[in-house]
Amino acid sequence: MKKIACPICGKPPSDTHKPFCGQGCRDRDLLQWLGEGYRIPAGPADPEAENDAQTGLDTADNDD
Ligand SMILES: [Zn+2]
Structure with a gap:
């Protein structure tokens, strides 16, 4: 018997x-089976959007 492991x-x-x-x-x-070109919705976030969120945090910090 072979040892089975998760292929992923x-x-x-x-x-x-x-x-x-x-x-x-x-x-x-x-x-992966359904299609190699399938795009997963939870992909990398937009760098600009992340930047925007950080700016908001910065503003809160400056309140001091
Ligand atoms: Zn696994």
Whole structure:
């Protein structure tokens, strides 16, 4: 018998989600299956948007 590991992250698989370790890796594999060009909504945030949020924090700090 071979040792099975999650093909996504290499962790020991869960009995419910094998051969994956959990729902997260299972979804990931499924997305890869559906299409290589599939874009995950939770991608990298816009750098400009992040900058804007930091500016807001700075303003609050200056209140002192
Ligand atoms: Zn995994």
